[in-house]
Amino acid sequence: MQTIDRAMQVIKVLNESDIKRWYSITDLSKECKLPVSTMHRLLQSMIKHGLVQQDPDLKLYSMGNTWLEYGLKMYDTFDFVGLIRPEMEKLMHEVEESVYFSKPIGLEALLMERIDCPHNPIRIYDQLGLRIPMNIGAANKVMLANMPKDEALKIVNELVTEKDSESFLQLLETIRKQGYGESHGEKTKGTSSVAAPIFNHSNELIGALSIGYVNFNLSVERQRFLIEKVIQYGLHISVKLGSKK
Known part of the structure; x- marks a missing residue:
């Protein structure tokens, strides 16, 4: 000894x-x-x-x-989802909506985990393993906004038209500064999502936490509540993974 x-x-x-x-x-x-x-x-x-x-x-x-x-x-065997899932369950119970964890893979994001609220009869069903282009949805935009700029720019140049590129990059900068992203009816009409970035112990982006919900009769107060919660849990999970951000 x-x-x-x-x-x-x-x-x-x-x-x-x-x-x-x-x-x-x-x-x-x-x-x-x-x-x-x-x-x-x-x-x-x-x-x-x-x-x-x-x-x-x-x-x-x-x-x-x-x-x-x-x-x-x-690092290769580090079970991010295993550490994140308990926090996703807590968030689901607080907001009573479906909660997701997505990870960037090249030009797409992969849906790694989903927790549905058992008390909410209206839910957005996105299958685990679903791949979505990185320029679509709150989770994907929040990941793009928090990636190294050169990496994000390569993806934007591949997926966004030259005409829309400048406004899209401005949107990403806004998302990065405010700490969350929103999406309304981009993938499915009548649905919305809010998302926050997740960082690891090296302060590198590893994914995004998001809340998906139907948006009819949604009050401003409810929208604000969902945004506050996704930011709160995004920060909490990042700290749990060792981030100093």
Whole structure:
């Protein structure tokens, strides 16, 4: 156990500094309060397992590539939907409407999860796995608005006519600033949706949370309530995933 504790001390030191990436064995010994001889044996063992790497010329030490390998594997298996679903269920109970989670895939968005309200007899049925062009709907526009600009521009140039491109980009900027998107009758007449972006621990967009509802006899107060809720839960889910936005 002592060896593991010491190894984690070394990793903590190597990982803590945003400025200093490479350390000498003397620096590591001082930081970890260990004799140089002990530190040398520990580093050799960690190098063997790829936990630490050494610059052969400068004789300095840094984090090994094994951490990157493990991190990428963890990231690939990270169950975003599993973490998001409980919050979607809470939102559904609060608004009593269907709630969706969509993810961008190229020029389209993929509907990853849907939770319908059992008490609402009128619901919008969008099948899981449904693909929708990225320029259509509140969820897709809110994702476009929060993507890196060059990535969003490529998609817009593919899907939006040159004549409509400028006004569409202005709309995306408005959506980005206000923190939510709206859609009324774009895909299905008589229906609307409001959506907010979802960000991960790296503050990268991973998808959008949306509420779908029929829009006849919808009051201004009800519309405002739905917007407030989707923004609230979008922020809450993002924080849950580690976002600092």
